[in-house]
Amino acid sequence: MSIKTIYGIFDDEEILLKSVREIRSNNINIKEVYTPFPVHGLDKELGLKETRMAITAFIYGCIGITFAGLMIFNIMIIDWPMNIGGKPNFTFYHNVPSFVPVMFECTVLFAAHLMSITYLIRCGLFPGAKSENPDPRTTDDKFLIELEIDGSTKKVKDLLSKTGASEINEK
Amino acid sequence: MQKEAEIRDPLIIGKKSYHDITLDISKPVEGKANKYWWILFSISFVMFIWGVLSMAYTIGTGVGTWGLNKTINWAWDITNFVWWIGIGHAGTLISAVLLLFRQKWRMSINRSAEAMTIFGVAQAGLFPIIHMGRPWLAYWVFPIPNQFGSLWVNFNSPLLWDVFAISTYFSVSVVFWYIGLIPDFAMLRDRFNEKTAPMKKKLYSFLSFGWSGKAKHWQRFEEVSLVLAGLATPLVFSVHSIVSMDFATSVIPGWHTTIFPPYFVLGALFSGFAMVETLLIIMRKVVNMEAYITIKHIEYMNIIILLTGSLVGTAYITELFMAWYSGVEYEQYAFLNRATGPYWWSYAIMMGCNVLTPQLYWINSIRKSFIATFILSIFVNIGMWFERFVIIVTSLHRDFLPSSWTMFSPSIIDIGIYLGTIGFFFVLFLLYARTFPVIAQAELKTIVKSSGSEYKNKKS
Numbered sequence: 001m002s003i004k005t006i007y008g009i010f011d012d013e014e015i016l017l018k019s020v021r022e023i024r025s026n027n028i029n030i031k032e033v034y035t036p037f038p039v040h041g042l043d044k045e046l047g048l049k050e051t052r053m054a055i056t057a058f059i060y061g062c063i064g065i066t067f068a069g070l071m072i073f074n075i076m077i078i079d080w081p082m083n084i085g086g087k088p089n090f091t092f093y094h095n096v097p098s099f100v101p102v103m104f105e106c107t108v109l110f111a112a113h114l115m116s117i118t119y120l121i122r123c124g125l126f127p128g129a130k131s132e133n134p135d136p137r138t139t140d141d142k143f144l145i146e147l148e149i150d151g152s153t154k155k156v157k158d159l160l161s162k163t164g165a166s167e168i169n170e171k
Numbered sequence: 172m173q174k175e176a177e178i179r180d181p182l183i184i185g186k187k188s189y190h191d192i193t194l195d196i197s198k199p200v201e202g203k204a205n206k207y208w209w210i211l212f213s214i215s216f217v218m219f220i221w222g223v224l225s226m227a228y229t230i231g232t233g234v235g236t237w238g239l240n241k242t243i244n245w246a247w248d249i250t251n252f253v254w255w256i257g258i259g260h261a262g263t264l265i266s267a268v269l270l271l272f273r274q275k276w277r278m279s280i281n282r283s284a285e286a287m288t289i290f291g292v293a294q295a296g297l298f299p300i301i302h303m304g305r306p307w308l309a310y311w312v313f314p315i316p317n318q319f320g321s322l323w324v325n326f327n328s329p330l331l332w333d334v335f336a337i338s339t340y341f342s343v344s345v346v347f348w349y350i351g352l353i354p355d356f357a358m359l360r361d362r363f364n365e366k367t368a369p370m371k372k373k374l375y376s377f378l379s380f381g382w383s384g385k386a387k388h389w390q391r392f393e394e395v396s397l398v399l400a401g402l403a404t405p406l407v408f409s410v411h412s413i414v415s416m417d418f419a420t421s422v423i424p425g426w427h428t429t430i431f432p433p434y435f436v437l438g439a440l441f442s443g444f445a446m447v448e449t450l451l452i453i454m455r456k457v458v459n460m461e462a463y464i465t466i467k468h469i470e471y472m473n474i475i476i477l478l479t480g481s482l483v484g485t486a487y488i489t490e491l492f493m494a495w496y497s498g499v500e501y502e503q504y505a506f507l508n509r510a511t512g513p514y515w516w517s518y519a520i521m522m523g524c525n526v527l528t529p530q531l532y533w534i535n536s537i538r539k540s541f542i543a544t545f546i547l548s549i550f551v552n553i554g555m556w557f558e559r560f561v562i563i564v565t566s567l568h569r570d571f572l573p574s575s576w577t578m579f580s581p582s583i584i585d586i587g588i589y590l591g592t593i594g595f596f597f598v599l600f601l602l603y604a605r606t607f608p609v610i611a612q613a614e615l616k617t618i619v620k621s622s623g624s625e626y627k628n629k630k631s
Contacts, residue, residue, distance in 0.1 A: 105336050
């Protein structure tokens, strides 16, 4: 039997959430949901795992502060210690208060940029990438549930229309 | 579903469905520019060209073309630099700090405030680069291994902290702005037809990075926005603290004060909000955003201006008190000379525009008036420019040697560069207003049901 893709289109996010709950309680697998804005609670209804973006930011921040510390240590203490205004740079710990601003900025710089790059890579977003939303209205005001059904689609379509889909398309 | 008290004023006026928001926000991008846009753009562009010519002349001839002299060796360049950086602060405060505090009113103004930040910081960045004299060697400020022996930058210097602070601030602001723009560019992309507007379709397809609005992507989007806000919040406070250390770590009476970091940060937020108001009051008319940028938004910003303005006033008085209390006669003279010396008029403008006029916001009718707010915001913009002028020029013009005491007068090139950056700023902002979604529509759609006037009326 051929696999059919069904799109259930909704006008309202609360109806969408109810429908997602209903579909999942019937043990039907939802392939994807496309929404024009972040719908609160949708990730829980879909059973998505929590994202780990914040953890990556913490790791990148640690890399940033380590990088800045090592860079300053190497430049100011090892490579060319200078005596500026009677305040010599012979030890790191004596001078560390004046290194704090750059170490802080590097922490933020690394965490923000590398997390954003990770986010773009994980979502497959890059300049020139092709969009995958099946209906252009999903970036405007429509909410779309994408289902892949092997076999009879009638039951799923009935379920969609019962739970309030304004439009059901099949591909 | 978000809940909101019914007595709160609505943040979106009129009967707006999700589709109406899409239409309203894509309209300036899809339509043609009106007459006012072209008039404003032409004026800004002429100013910009004047600025470019002045900068070219400065770089070709040297900074001797400015009004600087041996005593006052830092004047309009650093004044303008600090002024522009300060203006940049409101954008990040609105988008980051207000996001952490879950303030819904930020949603219709954060996009434009961030645009203002980025364009403002770009203007600020021009000044140190021009002042270098040889701007093509600007990359020397970064710690890059080089062929001049072990010639490194000095990590003890506040000027180098500035390099790191401002470049981090600028790039993180751009990233934060762009992450939020991606879904809105996708909305524009899906509105353009391949056949009728192929160029626009291609452009917005490219800019939207292939965004589709999948559930997992939205989940990541929200977390990334939150973490970026958390990272940008200390940035807001660090950048202007570090800028103030350019002065505070020096030994000049009038600059060497420990109050500078908080005082500069408050001043920056104060001037930044004033500039946001100046821009948004014009923008809501020019691109028809009256339903989204309401008097409630303006009132909230006025309250912040009243608060920060009063705090800035407190800082001025604290400075005077500390000068007297220190018992150091040079310190006392520096502040007495500011208020009563030959530059008394700039001190009076600063006090009048920053401390006195914002107090008018205690009056309800002024706080809730677009016209009064617009006029007062211009006052604040002028006052904050004079604050930096007072700090910089009056502290320098009385040298350690009385024989070197002098006055400063700007050259035509100084004026040209300053007005040029204002022109450049408005050129960028006007182009932005015609090509970008000026309101974060995806985020705004999430609050229609809790803060839209139609839904509120239905409930009550």
